[in-house]
Structure formats: C-alpha cells, structure tokens
Amino acid sequence: MEENRKDRDPLIGGDDPALDPFEIEFLPEFRSGRGPEAPFVNSHGVVIGDHDYVSAQSPLENWSIETDPAVMAGDEWVHPFKDIGFQTDENRDYFERGIAPKGGIFMHPDKNTGYGAAENDDLPQGGKSG
Known part of the structure; x- marks a missing residue:
C-alpha cells in the first residue's frame, strides 16, 4: 500500500518549493474563501x-x-492552509484529489449515539421503545 501512495503523493509540502512544509496542493474549490494564506x-x-x-x-x-x-x-x-492535519491520507485525498471520505467509518450501527439528544415524550420510561 505504501508503494501506491508514493506513486501519487507529492512529498510533504508538495513538489512545489513555494509551498510551506505543512501546506498541501488544495484544489481550486477549496482555496476560495478559506482564509488567510x-x-x-x-x-x-x-x-x-x-x-x-x-x-x-x-x-x-x-x-x-x-x-x-x-x-x-x-x-x-x-x-486554514498550513496545518499538519492536512497531511493525513484522508485529508489529502479530499482536498487535493476531491475524493470524499468514506461514510460510516466512525459509526456504531448497534449504538444510538443520538439517543437523548432531543426530548421525546413518546418513549416509555427507561428510554427503550417497543
């Protein structure tokens, strides 16, 4: 897997010497309105x-x-441009290549983490329905 990343990833800071060491090559749609460079x-x-x-x-x-x-x-x-967090594979895929992150990787399908976030008078005492 590492070999594949080397083929498509520029070095940290990109291949562009004008880029800061933690700056990535943002796609144009992510540069506009982002804040100060x-x-x-x-x-x-x-x-x-x-x-x-x-x-x-x-x-x-x-x-x-x-x-x-x-x-x-x-x-x-x-x-907004020079944060080390942009160097993660997921962020580089998104901001440099436009590849959206995979959904559900932080989901717990057997857990309702939103339970109790809004009051619901329809649920019986103890919070379980049915």
Whole structure:
C-alpha cells in the first residue's frame, strides 16, 4: 500500500518549493474563501501558521490549574492552509484529489449515539421503545 501512495503523493509540502512544509496542493474549490494564506496573529498574540510552536503568549506555555482549556479551541488556533492535519491520507485525498471520505467509518450501527439528544415524550420510561 505504501508503494501506491508514493506513486501519487507529492512529498510533504508538495513538489512545489513555494509551498510551506505543512501546506498541501488544495484544489481550486477549496482555496476560495478559506482564509488567510500568510501566518496570522490570533487574539492571544500567538502567531499561527509559522510552525514555531513555542510562543511566550501561548496558553500552553503559561498553563496553570486556573487555565481553561477552552481558550485554545476554535478557528483562531488552526491555520486554514498550513496545518499538519492536512497531511493525513484522508485529508489529502479530499482536498487535493476531491475524493470524499468514506461514510460510516466512525459509526456504531448497534449504538444510538443520538439517543437523548432531543426530548421525546413518546418513549416509555427507561428510554427503550417497543
């Protein structure tokens, strides 16, 4: 399987030396409206997209018992073009080749993970129908 990937995958950063090491060759439909291509500074003063993962302003460098992990959630912590997560096979297939991910790989057909998400007065006590 590895041999097949080598035949069709560019090296990390693509074969284009103008690409950043974590940037992939997005199809045109995924480039438009995506956000800034250059590194940017988020609301915490941390530069995102420069691959210098140690920043004096980062909550990770100033972590304490009082730090709420939610401060590091959201789009301001992920670069729209230069994130290492784009290097996964699934993401490269989707964003570079337009191959949609296989459905159901995270599904549990014998489990109703949505149960209780909405109130349903029609179910008997104990939550099981029928």
